[in-house]
């Protein structure tokens with residue numbers, strides 16, 4: 001098999017050149033990191049589960065007209081995505097106080113927000129992804145005002161839709177953080193599309209009945225049963241790999 005050119009390797013994913021121009025292959029690893037990269041670990045089977053979960057959620061979002069980079073899943077750990085120019089701004093939407101919001105404002109974890117709170121972060125791991133304002137984004141040229149509006153509107157739609165979707169399977173969508181890219185069409189149009197992934201790595205998901213955490217916080221805070229939590233999210237979504245946990249073996253990356 002021809003060797004594929006690796007474009008980028010991040011903490012949890014690898015991007016390879018895709019089979020056609022304008023496409024990339026996104027490979028999901030089991031590796032994970034937290035606390036600004038100070039904590040590393042392996043969550044066995046996470047890559048397989050996140051590949052499925054992200055596929056499922058992106059397809060559901062596309063069905064309601066949210067544009068995403070997702071094209072199709074290729075195999076257990078890889079999906080074909082459109083090549084986009086990543087906007088270096090991460091957008092967080094919060095429905096319930098948790099994580100850095102709790103630390104910043106001294107709120108009790110679990111406090112419902114009076115309305116969904118949106119935050120912007122500069123995507124720069126060397127600077128630990130600092131919280132920024134719209135002013136920073138436009139002044140430093142990371143995105144134009146119209147692009148910020150588009151990302152904000154899409155993020156609120158994503159929040160509404162996913163909150164309902166998860167509610168239906170007994171899960172509270174506490175918060176999430178997403179990123180967007182510019183898709184350059186042949187016509188010259190530039191479209192803002194959801195990029196990266198949607199999974200328990202970048203969403204906080206709590207069981208509605210018990211408030212048990214079903215996301216990466218289990219790794220961040222050494223709560224144990226990390227793999228089981230990701231599996232349970234996939235199970236409730238009805239998308240556990242056909243052959244069950246046997247397929248959740250460690251990755252073999254073949255660049």
Ligand code: TMP
Nearest residue numbers: 098099100101175176177201202203204
């Ligand atoms: P935070 O409370 O730590 O700011 O996290 C908010 C949400 O963003 C939470 O669902 C986890 C997710 N997140 C990322 O996707 N990437 C990150 O680098 C961090 C720090 C959080």
